[in-house]
Amino acid sequence: xxxxxxxxxxxxxxxxxxxxxxxxxxxxxxxxxxxxxxxxxxxxxxxxxxxxxxxxxxxxxxxxxxxxxxxxxxxxxxxxxxxxxxxxxxxxxxxxxxxxxxxxxxxxxxxxxxxxxxxxxxxxxxxxxxxxxxxxxxxxxxxxxxxxxxxxxxxxxxxx
Amino acid sequence: xxxxxxxxxxxxxxxxxxxxxxxxxxxxxxxxxxxxxxxxxxxxxxxxxxxxxxxxxxxxxxxxxxxxxxxxxxxxxxxxxxxxxxxxxxxxxxxxxxxxxxxxxxxxxxxxxxxxxxxxxxxxxxxxxxxxxxxxxxxxxxxxxxxxxxxxxxxxxxxxxxxxxxxxxxxxxxxxxxxxxxxxxxxxxxxxxxxxxxxxxxxxxxxxxxxxxxxxxxxxxxxxxxxxxxxxxxxxxxxxxxxxxxxxx
Numbered sequence: 001x002x003x004x005x006x007x008x009x010x011x012x013x014x015x016x017x018x019x020x021x022x023x024x025x026x027x028x029x030x031x032x033x034x035x036x037x038x039x040x041x042x043x044x045x046x047x048x049x050x051x052x053x054x055x056x057x058x059x060x061x062x063x064x065x066x067x068x069x070x071x072x073x074x075x076x077x078x079x080x081x082x083x084x085x086x087x088x089x090x091x092x093x094x095x096x097x098x099x100x101x102x103x104x105x106x107x108x109x110x111x112x113x114x115x116x117x118x119x120x121x122x123x124x125x126x127x128x129x130x131x132x133x134x135x136x137x138x139x140x141x142x143x144x145x146x147x148x149x150x151x152x153x154x155x156x157x158x159x160x
Numbered sequence: 161x162x163x164x165x166x167x168x169x170x171x172x173x174x175x176x177x178x179x180x181x182x183x184x185x186x187x188x189x190x191x192x193x194x195x196x197x198x199x200x201x202x203x204x205x206x207x208x209x210x211x212x213x214x215x216x217x218x219x220x221x222x223x224x225x226x227x228x229x230x231x232x233x234x235x236x237x238x239x240x241x242x243x244x245x246x247x248x249x250x251x252x253x254x255x256x257x258x259x260x261x262x263x264x265x266x267x268x269x270x271x272x273x274x275x276x277x278x279x280x281x282x283x284x285x286x287x288x289x290x291x292x293x294x295x296x297x298x299x300x301x302x303x304x305x306x307x308x309x310x311x312x313x314x315x316x317x318x319x320x321x322x323x324x325x326x327x328x329x330x331x332x333x334x335x336x337x338x339x340x341x342x343x344x345x346x347x348x349x350x351x352x353x354x355x356x357x358x359x360x361x362x363x364x365x366x367x368x369x370x371x372x373x374x375x376x377x378x379x380x381x382x383x384x385x386x387x388x389x390x391x392x393x394x395x396x397x398x399x400x401x402x403x404x405x406x407x408x409x
Contacts, residue, residue, distance in 0.1 A: 049286055050207025078211060079282030081289060109292040112299050112366070133193035134297055135200040143193070159289055 002070055007033045007040060014064050017053045018138050021098040024057060028086025031077060040065070040072040045082050047159075048139035084159045095156055096122045101144065103158040119155050121146035131155075163339035164277070165220045166239070167346055169229065170336075170382060172212035173240035176230055177390070178261060179205030180397050181248060190251045197297060198254065204290040211283045231401035235391050236384040243326035245381070245389045252316035255301045256323050262295035263359050264330040267352045276344035299363050306367030313368065321372040328377040331356075 011030055012023045024030050024044070031043045042061060046054050058074040065072045084103040087095075092102035101122045108114075120127050126148035133143040141154045182202035189195025213226035220229075243261060248254045269291055272284035305316040331349045340346030364370060380386065400407055 046207075046286075048204060048207060049211060049290060050203035050205070052203075077282075078286045079278070081282070081286040083289075109296050112296065112303065112363070133196060134293070135193070135197040137196070139200055139203055143196075 002035065002038070002040065004033045004035055007035070007042070007065070007070070007072075010065065010068060010070075011042070011061065014057070014060050017056050017060070019095070019098070019100065021094045022091050024061070026088045026091030026094060028084075028088065028091075029057070029082060040070060041075060042072055043075045043077050045077050045080075047082050050139060082159070084156065087156075099123060099153055100141070101153060101155040103156050106158040106160075117158070119144055121149060121151065122153055123151050124149040129153075162219070163336045164343075164345060165216055166336045167340045168212055168216040168219060168280070170239045172209045172216060172229070173238050174244050174261075175205045175209035175212065176397075177238070177240045177393060178244035178258075179203075179209060180393055181244065181246075182254075182258075185248060185254070194251070201258070201294050201297070204287075204294065208283065208287045208290070211286070215279050215283065227401070231398050235386060235394055238386065238390060238394070239382050239384055240390075241326065241329045241332070242378060242381040242387055243323065243329065245387060245393060246323060246326065247389060249319065250315060252305055252312065253319040253322070255298055255305060256316055256319035258294065259298035259302045259363070260323060260327050260330070260360075262291060262298050263363075264327075264352075264356055265291045266295050267355055267359070268347055268349075271347040271352060275346070280345065302363060302369070303367040306364075306369040316367075317369055320369060321374075324372050324374075325376055325378045329379040329381060332379055332382045334382070 008025065008030075011033075012025045014024050016022045016024055016027050016029075019027075027047070029044050029047060031045050034041045034043075044054070044057065044061070054076065058076070061074050062072055087103065095102045099122050101119045104117050104119055106117045116131050118127050119129050119131075121129050121144075124146060126146055128147040129144050130147060131142060132145050132152065135141075136143045136154050136157075140156055140159070142157045143152065144155045145152045179202045182198050182205065185195065186199045186202075187195065189198055209230065210226060213229045216229055217224050217226050243257060246253075246257055248257075266288065269284045269288040273281055273288070275281045275284065302316065305312040307313070331353050333349050337346055337349065341348050360371070
């Protein structure tokens with residue numbers, strides 16, 4: 001029998017196309033799974049408004065579940081707005097292992113030239129790192145460099 | 161056409177046209193980091209526009225899609241403010257335009273959070289997080305440029321002098337606004353103006369810049385009367401849909 005628990009477990013196998021080590025459950029973009037009259041409805045929310053992967057993720061969910069003979073529909077919601085607080089602990093660990101620094105608690109964005117957030121290097125763990133660019137290769141990342149091992153790395157920026 | 165529909169289109173058009181303007185810098189930013197930053201901001205803006213056009217398409221009830229609204233209207237049907245269609249110019253001009261817009265938009269979205277229209281409030285909550293980051297970026301750059309070298313100071317001051325005439329329109333209100341405000345949906349822009357002025361002043365002080373004393377204002381965008389620039393933007397923006405009608409990615 002198809003249960004909500006089963007769907008949640010299966011969704012852990014659907015990965016984010018831009019950060020393939022993360023499942024969409026790790027990323028916190030799956031907001032709910034509802035089964036009414038054997039119809040599965042999954043609600044997802046975008047990380048950023050312009051996230052180009054949403055359509056792809058929606059399709060990936062439907063196709064993956066169809067392979068398991070489960071018919072599902074996907075609904076997109078904007079509210080409540082996604083936050084990096086929804087990133088799971090296992091997700092943060094996977095990011096670090098992949099070479100992306102997970103989000104740190106950041107100061108209020110209304111403070112200009114605030115002391116930059118200390119982001120430990122995901123490769124050598126040094127805290128001697130510096131921000132190269134507030135923006136990175138995707139909307140959810142900023143660019144950093146480690147001053148100890150010199151490696152450049154992505155930082156999954158905090159969004160509250 | 162009802163007021164809510166027109167109201168949503170105004171917000172959407174501001175986002176789309178500025179997003180399109182910033183996209184022109186893709187591959188042409190002054191440095192790789194800024195190229196990435198400006199196009200990231202463009203992506204957020206176009207994403208916000210998408211949510212708004214999708215909602216406007218539903219509210220409009222004419223069977224139009226978000227793409228119809230973005231790509232198949234005529235110039236006079238776009239109701240973005242004149243500020244967002246101004247050319248990128250040099251980096252100082254791009255930053256000054258962005259900073260004026262972001263300073264307004266943060267306050268606007270904050271106020272829209274309490275809209276009685278749940279979808280607009282949801283879009284505002286989503287967009288606000290992104291816009292705060294944009295504002296931080298543009299404000300910090302305005303300060304660096306203003307408080308930087310003589311050359312950067314002079315250039316960005318010149319940009320402020322040029323763009324200032326278009327900022328009053330951010331607070332333009334007519335019967336569309338009156339109607340949505342009466343329904344608890346829209347934002348009373350008049351109430352935001354003093355907060356905006358203060359927000360602007362705080363950054364200008366740090367940037368050692370000032371607003372021009374010439375207070376001549378140019379308006380028209382909100383009612384579809386645009387500068388020459390919009391037509392050129394649309395010719396590029398709409399090219400694919402006009403050349404290959406109904407094409408999809």
